[in-house]
Amino acid sequence: MDKAGKKNLIPKSQDLSAWYNRVVLQAELADYGPVRGTMVYRPYGYAIWEQIQKHLDEEIKKSGAVNAYFPMFIPESLIKKEKEHIEGFAPELAVVTIGGGEKLSERLIVRPTSEMVMYQLYAKWIQSWRDLPLIINQWNNVVRWEKRTYLFLRTLEFLWQEGHGAHATHKESWERVLWGINTYAKTYQNLLAIPGFIGKKSESEKFAGGVATLAYESLIPDGKALQGCTSHDLGQNFSKALNIQFQDKKGETKYVWQNSWGFTTRSIGALVLIHGDDDGLILPPKLAPIQIIIIPIENHPSTQKYLNQLASQLQQYRIKIDDSDVTPGWKFNQWELKGVPLRLEIGKKEVKGKSVTIANRLTRQKQTISLDQLSAFLNRELDTFQNELFARANQFLKSHTSTAATYAEFKTILKENRGFIWAFWCENPNCEAKIKAETKATTRLLPLGASDAPLDASKEKGSPAESAGKCIYCKKPASHRWLFAQSY
Amino acid sequence: MDKAGKKNLIPKSQDLSAWYNRVVLQAELADYGPVRGTMVYRPYGYAIWEQIQKHLDEEIKKSGAVNAYFPMFIPESLIKKEKEHIEGFAPELAVVTIGGGEKLSERLIVRPTSEMVMYQLYAKWIQSWRDLPLIINQWNNVVRWEKRTYLFLRTLEFLWQEGHGAHATHKESWERVLWGINTYAKTYQNLLAIPGFIGKKSESEKFAGGVATLAYESLIPDGKALQGCTSHDLGQNFSKALNIQFQDKKGETKYVWQNSWGFTTRSIGALVLIHGDDDGLILPPKLAPIQIIIIPIENHPSTQKYLNQLASQLQQYRIKIDDSDVTPGWKFNQWELKGVPLRLEIGKKEVKGKSVTIANRLTRQKQTISLDQLSAFLNRELDTFQNELFARANQFLKSHTSTAATYAEFKTILKENRGFIWAFWCENPNCEAKIKAETKATTRLLPLGASDAPLDASKEKGSPAESAGKCIYCKKPASHRWLFAQSY
Numbered sequence: 001m002d003k004a005g006k007k008n009l010i011p012k013s014q015d016l017s018a019w020y021n022r023v024v025l026q027a028e029l030a031d032y033g034p035v036r037g038t039m040v041y042r043p044y045g046y047a048i049w050e051q052i053q054k055h056l057d058e059e060i061k062k063s064g065a066v067n068a069y070f071p072m073f074i075p076e077s078l079i080k081k082e083k084e085h086i087e088g089f090a091p092e093l094a095v096v097t098i099g100g101g102e103k104l105s106e107r108l109i110v111r112p113t114s115e116m117v118m119y120q121l122y123a124k125w126i127q128s129w130r131d132l133p134l135i136i137n138q139w140n141n142v143v144r145w146e147k148r149t150y151l152f153l154r155t156l157e158f159l160w161q162e163g164h165g166a167h168a169t170h171k172e173s174w175e176r177v178l179w180g181i182n183t184y185a186k187t188y189q190n191l192l193a194i195p196g197f198i199g200k201k202s203e204s205e206k207f208a209g210g211v212a213t214l215a216y217e218s219l220i221p222d223g224k225a226l227q228g229c230t231s232h233d234l235g236q237n238f239s240k241a242l243n244i245q246f247q248d249k250k251g252e253t254k255y256v257w258q259n260s261w262g263f264t265t266r267s268i269g270a271l272v273l274i275h276g277d278d279d280g281l282i283l284p285p286k287l288a289p290i291q292i293i294i295i296p297i298e299n300h301p302s303t304q305k306y307l308n309q310l311a312s313q314l315q316q317y318r319i320k321i322d323d324s325d326v327t328p329g330w331k332f333n334q335w336e337l338k339g340v341p342l343r344l345e346i347g348k349k350e351v352k353g354k355s356v357t358i359a360n361r362l363t364r365q366k367q368t369i370s371l372d373q374l375s376a377f378l379n380r381e382l383d384t385f386q387n388e389l390f391a392r393a394n395q396f397l398k399s400h401t402s403t404a405a406t407y408a409e410f411k412t413i414l415k416e417n418r419g420f421i422w423a424f425w426c427e428n429p430n431c432e433a434k435i436k437a438e439t440k441a442t443t444r445l446l447p448l449g450a451s452d453a454p455l456d457a458s459k460e461k462g463s464p465a466e467s468a469g470k471c472i473y474c475k476k477p478a479s480h481r482w483l484f485a486q487s488y
Numbered sequence: 489m490d491k492a493g494k495k496n497l498i499p500k501s502q503d504l505s506a507w508y509n510r511v512v513l514q515a516e517l518a519d520y521g522p523v524r525g526t527m528v529y530r531p532y533g534y535a536i537w538e539q540i541q542k543h544l545d546e547e548i549k550k551s552g553a554v555n556a557y558f559p560m561f562i563p564e565s566l567i568k569k570e571k572e573h574i575e576g577f578a579p580e581l582a583v584v585t586i587g588g589g590e591k592l593s594e595r596l597i598v599r600p601t602s603e604m605v606m607y608q609l610y611a612k613w614i615q616s617w618r619d620l621p622l623i624i625n626q627w628n629n630v631v632r633w634e635k636r637t638y639l640f641l642r643t644l645e646f647l648w649q650e651g652h653g654a655h656a657t658h659k660e661s662w663e664r665v666l667w668g669i670n671t672y673a674k675t676y677q678n679l680l681a682i683p684g685f686i687g688k689k690s691e692s693e694k695f696a697g698g699v700a701t702l703a704y705e706s707l708i709p710d711g712k713a714l715q716g717c718t719s720h721d722l723g724q725n726f727s728k729a730l731n732i733q734f735q736d737k738k739g740e741t742k743y744v745w746q747n748s749w750g751f752t753t754r755s756i757g758a759l760v761l762i763h764g765d766d767d768g769l770i771l772p773p774k775l776a777p778i779q780i781i782i783i784p785i786e787n788h789p790s791t792q793k794y795l796n797q798l799a800s801q802l803q804q805y806r807i808k809i810d811d812s813d814v815t816p817g818w819k820f821n822q823w824e825l826k827g828v829p830l831r832l833e834i835g836k837k838e839v840k841g842k843s844v845t846i847a848n849r850l851t852r853q854k855q856t857i858s859l860d861q862l863s864a865f866l867n868r869e870l871d872t873f874q875n876e877l878f879a880r881a882n883q884f885l886k887s888h889t890s891t892a893a894t895y896a897e898f899k900t901i902l903k904e905n906r907g908f909i910w911a912f913w914c915e916n917p918n919c920e921a922k923i924k925a926e927t928k929a930t931t932r933l934l935p936l937g938a939s940d941a942p943l944d945a946s947k948e949k950g951s952p953a954e955s956a957g958k959c960i961y962c963k964k965p966a967s968h969r970w971l972f973a974q975s976y
Contacts, residue, residue, distance in 0.1 A: 033559035034566055034608055035596060043554035043624060050555065066531035067538065071521035071645050072629060073582075078522050094561075095586035096598065099644075100633030101579055108523060110584065110598075120522055130813065136531060141560060141629070145588030156587075157559050325618065 016222045027338050030151045037149040037156040047289035065135040073108040074117045082241040088208020092144040110143040123244040137163040152269030160264035166256040173257035180231030180261030181214040193284040193390040195397050199445025211235035217444045220273040223418025225485035231261035281339025285382040293335040294321045297347035306351045407472045420485045424478035426471035444483045504710045515826045518639045525637040525644040535777035553623040558605050561596040567604045570729040576696020580632040598631040611732040625651040640757030648752035654744040661745035668719030668749030669702040681772040681878040683885050687933025699723035705932045707885050708761040711906025713973035719749035769827025773870040781823040782809045785835030794839045895960045908973045912966035914959035932971045
């Protein structure tokens with residue numbers, strides 16, 4: 001927003017990336033840090049993260065996990081103990097070589113994720129079946145040295161939670177993997193109003209060192225897929241690398257089964273991309289740091305009194321009264337840009353009529369409502385807003401999810417409509433690599449079976465997920481249709 | 489705690505450091521990280537931090553500050569822009585020299601504190617008086633490469649909050665500095681039950697790059713002082729180094745006035761040291777993650793039913809039912825070690841008599857209370873517990889705070905009683921340095937004037953703070969008695 005109160009945005013449909021960067025900066029969600037690829041989470045953006053944290057932290061604790069904090073420096077020799085893990089992360093590491101003015105005898109890795117540093121302690125703490133399950137979560141910062149960065153979506157340092165379970169059986173561990181992805185899917189759908197698919201990543205796309213990765217994938221307006229979060233089945237790979245053993249009830253020594261699951265601030269990027277419009281952000285009411293912005297049109301003593309009365313009547317909502325020293329028009333622009341769901345305008349007319357004029361950021365409709373009907377109206381309006389936002393995104397997802405019977409059809413869809421494409425794939429990594437090289441589309445997910453994923457969009461009636469056919473690339477037999485898409 | 493349920497502690501009075509390390513490890517507050525000098529905040533220790541966070545975060549937000557998050561990597565050229573700041577922190581820095589497999593063109597400092605990275609953005613965001621005050625807080629991790637480390641008290645990486653205010657006037661900024669130290673003092677006193685003194689550090693002890701540092705100092709059982717937290721007046725040192733200017737209402741360009749204030753996980757170390765005893769931790773009820781531990785003595789169906797009833801009756805407290813598969817004696821030991829304020833024992837007698845037997849961790853008294861009187865009893869008991877814990881620590885503080893008229897007296901007190909010593913000092917750094925070299929005692933604080941520090945122990949009746957005399961070392965005129973002590 002410039003000093004004159006103009007937004008200076010770019011139409012979203014004209015250049016999504018340029019629109020995105022400008023909205024994020026001008027709505028004061030974030031700014032660039034002094035080191036290339038780093039970002040500052042500004043107060044308004046961080047407040048969104050705090051809403052997500054509050055919700056997820058409650059879910060995590062309710063599920064029996066506990067919070068803790070592990071050091072961010074991992075000795076190079078430790079992180080190298082799981083071969084696939086270090087191979088996957090090696091290109092992205094930041095390395096501390098000097099501490100307290102002296103060259104260190106061993107280089108320290110700034111955590112890209114905490115498996116190794118946590119599990120070294122798990123090996124020490126876990127002795128018997130009584131110590132299981134051990135499920136620890138942490139809220140922290142991690143560093144991955146990305147080449148191409150975007151605010152929120154991909155930065156050198158980002159914030160997340162990472163949960164890590166150690167269990168006596170694979171079955172119990174797998175239940176936690178599912179709990180993770182289902183909890184995240186519900187968070188995306190119910191809180192962020194972002195629909196998507198749940199499923200398993202292919203071997204080439206799974207977590208480095210894991211056995212299987214489940215992900216939630218949603219679709220952004222240019223028809224590209226965005227991986228929203230992941231939940232990993234680690235099998236016994238790490239417990240064998242770090243010797244995490246327990247005595248079971250029969251006195252036998254066994255390796256634990258492990259899982260890890262993470263939800264990052266990338267979700268805020270998805271929120272901006274999916275819901276925003278040419279005037280800026282549109283925030284779902286359940287998540288919005290400010291649900292209702294109240295703007296006085298004149299500066300009369302009677303208005304002030306009315307505002308105070310209103311504020312005390314609306315305590316159950318997250319409200320803000322903007323009585324700053326700029327014009328109402330400037331304020332309208334600013335709070336539209338910041339995506340506040342409802343705007344209450346209070347002028348002489350409203351004071352006199354004991355009413356408020358309410359503008360809806362999504363529908364753009366204005367209505368005048370009397371004070372005695374206000375609470376009931378706001379409850380309904382905020383609920384409807386949340387639901388409509390989801391419905392709109394879901395409509396887009398559906399209209400951009402196609403089925404391709406042949407590779408030619410697959411390529412045509414990518415040219416004309418993009419979005420998700422259901423297509424048979426033989427699960428040979430060569431076909432996957434060639435499809436990617438030729439079309440930029442990658443395998444996104446193999447949908448989970450019905451019983452595992454209650455929220456999965458692929459389960460809807462008429463879904464083409466479950467059947468058998470021939471790989472669109474090599475035409476050899478394929479057991480499943482996978483979801484493909486180009487990645488953001 | 490070993491497998492047999494024995495605590496294996498060392499008497500606190502015998503070897504405070506050894507006792508401390510063992511209690512912290514065995515009560516599962518913390519463990520050592522894989523890199524020398526780092527620590528793991530285990531779930532029980534982290535839960536205490538979450539209680540502190542919850543309280544302080546509310547206070548911070550109520551005061552008008554907002555949360556945000558800034559990157560942890562600071563380019564070396566940026567952190568060098570304030571000369572005293574970098575000189576103070578240079579010996580303690582961790583440096584990233586490699587990123588993404590390549591040697592970096594500029595070395596990156598892992599934040600020891602965030603002044604420089606935050607204020608570079610402040611310079612960009614602040615343009616006019618309308619942008620002030622800008623008061624941003626962050627909860628994060630910082631790194632200081634300490635040589636001698638202790639769990640919680642001094643580690644390479646630690647958790648804290650750091651708040652940073654930018655204001656139009658020095659007066660307003662100074663009010664925020666006072667708000668900071670007073671808020672912290674109240675947190676120490678009301679939540680952690682730790683008494684102490686508020687005051688100003690000497691020039692040699694103040695924050696690198698600041699104008700003045702206020703601190704809260706408390707006393708641990710060996711008579712040494714522990715700096716609990718600090719609040720800094722930064723004057724215009726940083727705004728001049730980074731060119732943080734604003735246009736005031738008259739259109740004149742001015743430098744902002746700044747402050748910063750931080751509260752760290754060191755406070756948990758103070759908590760352990762000050763309140764614990766030979767059986768382990770003693771936690772103040774307001775802070776305890778578990779206020780009441782409920783232990784069934786037998787495993788009868790009637791006991792189970794009674795426990796469920798009890799749990800629903802005690803929902804307003806933080807309770808835990810320990811029905812794990814070990815003996816009651818083992819559990820008693822464990823929860824004593826973990827410092828849970830009250831223990832409820834439920835056996836046949838209690839089930840039959842509709843009562844509970846309550847053991848108090850502080851007084852060691854046991855009482856049987858009937859269910860219908862339980863809530864009233866628990867409220868009273870927890871309140872009294874909190875107050876008695878503070879009173880006990882305050883009694884120790886008072887009995888270990890002396891006044892020395894001469895240097896000889898000063899040295900005698902250090903030998904016999906240690907603790908805080910009021911003594912005249914001329915404020916010449918040479919005298920301060922010599923006293924330190926000869927006695928290991930350092931200046932801790934110059935007490936604040938009465939109007940500034942409502943919670944300051946030095947304000948109590950008969951305090952020797954306010955008068956004038958001669959420096960105990962050089963015998964030249966001295967305006968104030970300072971508080972001296974040996975530092976932990």
